[in-house]
Amino acid sequence: MTDPDTPLPGVPGPSGPLTRDRxxxxxxxxxxxxxxxxxxxxVAEQLNFHRAAEILGISQSMISSRLMVLEEALGVTLFERRRFQSLRLTLHGRAFLDLIAPALLQIGRALGTTDLGRDDRREVLCIGLQSPIVTGALADLLRTFHTSFPEIAFRPQETSPQDVLGDLRARRVDVLFAPDFLFTEAPLHDFLETCPLWTEEMVIALPLDDPLATQNRVGWADLTGRKFLTRTDGISTGLMELAxxxxxxxxxxxxxETLRVGRDTLMVLVSLxxxxxLTTQSAQGLALEGLVYRPIGEEPVILPFYAAWSRHNxxxxxxxxxxxxxxMAPQAD
Structure with a gap:
């Protein structure tokens, strides 16, 4: 009987696409x-055989042998081997593992239907936020995700724009949802993967008794002499720079005036x-007495929102x- 931990010899070489039967x-x-x-x-998560072996509790040679067998069976190279045990995912590797990861998650869910070996600990996904989740595309996404994967606990957290890259690099945040202006300096983000998802319009929050509140849209020239309140966290300062x-x-x-306050407090100060x-249209679900939101600019200011994550995650x-x-992202025409 073959030892299950011994790589299988004589893997049949690939012959064309990987069909279902094959x-x-x-x-x-x-x-x-x-x-x-x-x-x-x-290995794809760690990009290092030594660290992967420590996590899995098996030898590096066993991992290396199994991966070579897997690559030969698939007919593609999953990893570029580099010096000092450093690895890099190939395009084929990233595409293949993007498909395999949810499949393994589903296996875990299936095993969770029995009490045998049940682990009450939940997987946690840390989600970085730069905008409200009262309404809008992000709120819909998180709601649907929780319904589809109730065993995964997600932990939303707001970070300042200055911290987001460090949080993603150090894996304190698994994924960040933010406007594109946070990712403009490409050389600083060589470790990032990004994906465009949806757009939101910039809006301005006004006191209800403000004369501009009677307008359907506020022009830039209408804001002469106004004081803009911003806060240190979230996208407030980025929106102000754009405006x-x-x-x-x-x-x-x-x-x-930049304040160290939360979003709710900032809006209360506006209502007073x-x-x-400045905020985005998803914030309009935050209803406060004495506060109104209006689109800003003679033409809509559209903000593309992206997901960003470490390519090593x-x-x-x-x-x-x-x-x-x-x-769930809207499809372009």
């Missing part, structure tokens, strides 16, 4: 084994008449969320 044959004969798929995912370009174009004098604030919960996000 896939079934490779799975049935053990040439593609579940341990190899799990090991491939862990500054329009305000300068029409030579509108204005003041900016202490200033105006291929955990099944993240892969499942990204797959759902792509499915």
């Amino acid at each position: 896939l079934y044959h490779l799975l049935a004969t053990g040439h593609i084994a579940l341990p190899a798929l799990v090991q491939a995912l862990v 500054d370009r329009y305000l300068r174009d029409v030579d509108v004098p204005h003041a900016i 008449g202490l200033g105006v604030a 291929v955990t099944p919960p993240l892969t499942a969320l990204l797959r759902l996000a792509r499915q």
Whole structure:
């Protein structure tokens, strides 16, 4: 009897695309084994054989042998081998593991239907936020994700724009949903993967008794002499920097006050008449007495929103969320 931890010799070489029948044959004969798929995912996450071996509690040589068997069976190279045990996912590897990760997650869900070996600990997905989740596309995504994968606990958290790259690089945040202006300096983001998902329009929050509240749309020239309230966290300062370009174009004098407060407090200050604030249309679900929202600009200011994550992060919960996000994203005409 063959030792299950010994790589299988004589893997049949690829002959054209990996058809369903050939896939079934490779799975049935053990040439593609579940341990190899799990090991491939862990290696893809760590991009280092030594760390993957420590996590899995097996030898580096076993992992390396299994991956070579898997690659030969698939007929593609999943990893580029580099010096000092460093690895890089190939395009084929990333595409293959993006498909495999949700499948393994589903196996885990199926095993969870029995009390045998049940683990009460839940997988946790840390989600970075830069905008409200009261209404809109992000709120819909998180609601659908929770319904589809109730065993995965997601932990939303707001971070300042200055911290988001460090949080993604250090994996304190698994994925960030934010406007595109946070990802403009490409050389700083060589470790990032990004995906466009939806758009939102910029709006301005006003006191209900403000004369501009009677208008259907607020023009940039209407804001002469106004004080804009911003906050240190979230996208408030980024929106203000974007608005500054329009305000300068029409030579509108204005003041900016940056506060260390939460979004709710900022909007309360606006409702009290202490200033105006820029936000996105998803914030309009936050209803406060004495507060109104109006579109800003003679032409709509459209903000493309992206998902961003470390390309070294291929955990099944993240892969499942990204797959759902792509499915729910509006399709371009």
